[in-house]
Amino acid sequence: MAETKSNWKPEWKRDIVYLHVFPRAMAKCIPNISPFAMKLEMWLRMNEIPYQIVDHMGFSSKSQTPFIMFNEDEIPDSNFIIEYLSKHFKKDPYPGINVEQQAVGRSFLKMVEENTAWSIFWYRYVEHMQEYMEYIKFQVPEEMQEKVGAGLSSSVKDRAWKHGIGRHSNEEIYKIGSDDIRAISAYLGKKKYFLGETPSLIDCTLFGFLVQIIFVPLDFPMKVVIQEECSNVLDYINRLKTEFWPHWDDQQL
Template sequence: MAEVKENWKPEWKRDVVYLHVFPRTMAKCVPNISPFAMKLEMWLRMNNVPYQCSLLTCLNRFIIEYLSKYFKKNPYPGINPEQQAIGRSFLKMAEENTVWSIFWYRYVEHMTEYRKYLTFQVPEEMQEKVGAGLSSSVKDRAWKHGIGRHSSKEIYKLGSDDIRAISSFLGEKKYFLGDTPSLVDCTLFGVLSQAIFVPLDFPMKAVIKEECSNILDYIDRLKTEFWSHWDDQQI
């Protein structure tokens, strides 16, 4: 709470979202190391909700539900209930399953390599220790989740099969559910960008490149349309 108070903006304005996310400087190749923070920021951009970043490590997984009601934004505008149900199913798959295959690869099995693209907000002499602690924490969380009880090969197969399912349903559509962008697009962008844009040899990335090129086109479209200042980490 003390950290939140120190970073709170005394000149806050009504109807502006002050977005608490991991500092931009922690990540390379993507604006944020968290796919959930990426999802939220994409949703704000997609819905033209004014926001400012307040850089601290404070997360809330239910914020979009609250903001949708406050700003009167439909997470699935003009999309029928059946398609909304499909969108929610893929959203949950990506957040509860697919993302763990990415986390397992970069934090548990390849943390040393991933450290080239990750900088912690601690002195240099503590970077390795903090990285080791994060690796151990993610491994423990994956075990408690259940996915960490599988072999690495099985974990990557689960993630790769998810990628194939995403690609099959996406087909040639502009957005995941058709001609209108929705919350599921924000989620898929947040998760898949972590593998596509970070130059590590994720097994799931190989599947995207070799079997599911429509996903590359899809993510590039979303990036171009909603994240024009991608390379400017201050935006």
């Protein structure tokens, strides 16, 4: 693994996870604009693993964010980070959950990260970047905010085209995201957690992405579906927020 000594906190300690994420100050309404960062921090909280947030505008050796610095190693990619830390701290990402249910969890995880995510990114970065900039502040001088926002919008649009989802109409993209929400709601039903009575990795993933829709005051079409058709999803996310982010509302995160 590549070493990135310039990213180390000078007082780093062994077995402390140094979670490098976009600065909290960039976001309003939620702790982080990155759903992957939210997912990873949720997993650390859920498993009571000691960590410290490191506000960092850079990227890992894989050009990704978030990443962690841990015991002299840089570890990128949220899923590989969780796999690595699960082994190190002897944590089960799906505690007490049978292999069939774990397969369901993995399937929904991949759906959200590889599919649903694009409906969120398309709405806020491509179609409504100007509006979204009321809830995001780039770490650049004020006169450069618009330019950076335009560059990000163009980059996301290009990546979405290469992914394939960007070749669809806006309505088709939001239908994809909305149908994913309906599938999440149908499987969740009245359960406390997504796979039953025990919280697991899939709950972290769903939380990380759905808070980007629920708590940012933009008119996501997927939010309308949650509010009008899938109230169980809204209740579920609020339960997770209350349980694992008790100081969310007073910003003592």
